[in-house]
Amino acid sequence: GEDVEQSLFLSVREGDSSVINCTYTDSSSTYLYWYKQEPGAGLQLLTYIFSNMDMKQDQRLTVLLNKKDKHLSLRIADTQTGDSAIYFCAESFRGSQGNLIFGKGTKLSVKP
Amino acid sequence: DSGVTQTPKHLITATGQRVTLRCSPRSGDLSVYWYQQSLDQGLQFLIHYYNGEERAKGNILERFSAQQFPDLHSELNLSSLELGDSALYFCASSGETGGLDEQFFGPGTRLTVL
Numbered sequence: 001g002e003d004v005e006q007s008l009f010l011s012v013r014e015g016d017s018s019v020i021n022c023t024y025t026d027s028s029s030t031y032l033y034w035y036k037q038e039p040g041a042g043l044q045l046l047t048y049i050f051s052n053m054d055m056k057q058d059q060r061l062t063v064l065l066n067k068k069d070k071h072l073s074l075r076i077a078d079t080q081t082g083d084s085a086i087y088f089c090a091e092s093f094r095g096s097q098g099n100l101i102f103g104k105g106t107k108l109s110v111k112p
Numbered sequence: 113d114s115g116v117t118q119t120p121k122h123l124i125t126a127t128g129q130r131v132t133l134r135c136s137p138r139s140g141d142l143s144v145y146w147y148q149q150s151l152d153q154g155l156q157f158l159i160h161y162y163n164g165e166e167r168a169k170g171n172i173l174e175r176f177s178a179q180q181f182p183d184l185h186s187e188l189n190l191s192s193l194e195l196g197d198s199a200l201y202f203c204a205s206s207g208e209t210g211g212l213d214e215q216f217f218g219p220g221t222r223l224t225v226l
Contacts, residue, residue, distance in 0.1 A: 035217075042114060042202060042217035043155075088155065099145060099168050100215065102155035 004103035006089055011109045018076040020106045022089030025070060029091040032065060033100065034074045037086045046074070046087075076108075084110045115139065116205050116218035124224045130191040133221045137184055137205030143167075144186040145206070145215060146178055150199040161186055193225045 003025045012018045024032070029051050035043040049056045049063045049072070056063045062075040076083055086107050090100040115138035125131055137144050146158040148171075157170035161180035172178075175193075180186040190197060200222050204215035 040219075042116075042219045043204075044114070044217070045214055048214075099157040099160050099170055100147075101157065102147075104154040 004089055004091060004101055006087075006103035006106045008104065009107050009109070011111065012079050014079060014081055014110055014112050016079055018074075018079045018083070018108055018110075020074045020076075020087050020089075020108065022072040022074075022103055023070055024072065024089070024091050024101075026091060026093050026101070027067075027070065028093045031092050032063075032072050033090040033092070034061075034063065035088040035090060035102075037088065037105070039085075043088065079108075079110050081110045081112060084108055114216040114218060116203060116216050118201075118203050118218035118221050120221060121219065122222045122224070124226065125193060126226055127193055127195060129193050129225075130189065131193065131223065133188040133190070133201050133203075133223070135186045135188070135203030135205075135218060137186070137203075138216055141205035141207050141216070142184065143206045144180055144184070145204040146172075146186070146188050147202040147204065148199045149202060149220070150196075153199075155202075158188070190223070195225050198223055198225045 005023045033048045034046045037043050047058050060077045064073045086105040088105045089103040117136045119134045142163045144161045149155045158172040159178045160168040164180050175191050178188045200220045202220045204217045206215045
């Protein structure tokens with residue numbers, strides 16, 4: 001079955017890099033996503049990576065995918081207080097008709 | 113603003129009651145997804161509709177049902193409510209089915225069952 005695991009909390013200082021990790025179990029995943037949820041708001045897609053890629057960079061965000069270990073990470077460079085939120089890893093896989101399987105989310109706290 | 117609207121924003125009701133949550137997708141999006149977010153279960157996919165037809169079912173209870181209307185808005189009906197149904201219910205919409213499917217999420221409806 002599908003399962004996506006994330007650590008629940010991460011605390012960093014403003015200006016440092018944050019690395020949020022995720023492991024997944026379904027090897028037929030096609031796309032892996034990172035969503036951000038700010039307090040009282042819905043989810044916002046930050047970035048995604050296709051499963052045949054190793055890395056994707058998008059401004060301050062770097063996604064690394066280790067398909068062998070089924071490990072996905074999101075690095076946020078120069079973390080700002082506005083980055084404080086819950087970050088969800090999600091996967092979709094062939095035949096899922098697009099529905100997403102989410103991890104439980106990592107709460108990122110950025111201290112000034 | 114994602115362009116997806118959900119009403120109501122908050123709903124407080126009693127056990128045994130029935131409620132209807134409403135979602136309007138982004139203009140032009142044919143797919144609507146419903147998700148439930150609770151503290152213990154996290155974010156779980158419930159059901160997916162595409163252009164009025166059910167496409168996929170996730171962990172949706174038999175007490176719950178949904179539909180998508182010709183104008184593409186969708187409703188999630190929750191009946192015989194239990195305390196454990198208290199959660200945030202999200203609707204998302206997208207333009208495609210399957211493949212890379214950027215889903216745009218609404219702000220959610222917070223349901224409290226007392």
